[in-house]
Amino acid sequence: MGLINRVMTGLFDLVLFPFRSLDPMWGLAWVSLLVGVLMLWIFGRVSNQDAIKVTRDRIRGNLIGIRLFGDDLGMLFRLQATIFRQTLTYLRYAMMPMLIMIVPLVLILIQLDLRFLTRPLEPGENTVVTVKLRDLSPVSNEVELSVPDGVTIETPGVRIESEREVAWRVRVDEPGDYLLTLRAGADSVEKQLAASGRWANVSRERTGAGLLDKIFHPGEAPIPGANAIESVSIQYAPLSLSVFGFGIDWLLFFFVASIAFGFAFKRVLGVEV
16 A cells, blocks of 8 residues: 555656646646546446447437427326436446446545645744654653754643643744654654645645555555554645635535546547446
């Protein structure tokens, strides 16, 4: 999974590189176009195109029949029942391709979440760094945070024993990408802090070595299971995205745009949907 994360992260860095100095909506729109065309191409390769075309044409024919025989209630009900059965048949043909597309789509969504959900910190902005321990052993009294030049620790660590957490408020003084060091006894963990631009890769949490941790937190290497530190998280502000002056959620825009681009290219690729 670590190799897949590195490949996907590198691929998205390459795809989005030309847009780094532009408004993030341009990068998101570009990815939506690529993903819409890719998902359409996959659908065309793994689905039964002939059966989908026949079923879709039959549904269209029966819809025309409803218009022609709208005054015949018996015929109308029979046509509606036929359309319902044919719709279920269409969904059956489309289901397997959809299931196949879920795997790459999840990996894509995780990469987009890494870039478009939150933004890097700005100079003068403060945030909270939270370390979660695996247990409340005496080592919890020895948890320390070390920061490089350009970052200032504003408050001492606040222990929340019920949650096995210690939290600090820190401030970014200069733009850049920083590595914070958390120590718990003999164990230590480094955590990235992003303050390098308007939008970029923002790893909000570095956590354990479980499969789900690796899947949903691809921005940094997992913390070994033997480490006294279970996770380290940093709070970031949401990335502001807008279309024609109206704020929009990145996930909503991505799904609407990728579906629209997919339909726009279906004739070009010769795919029946």
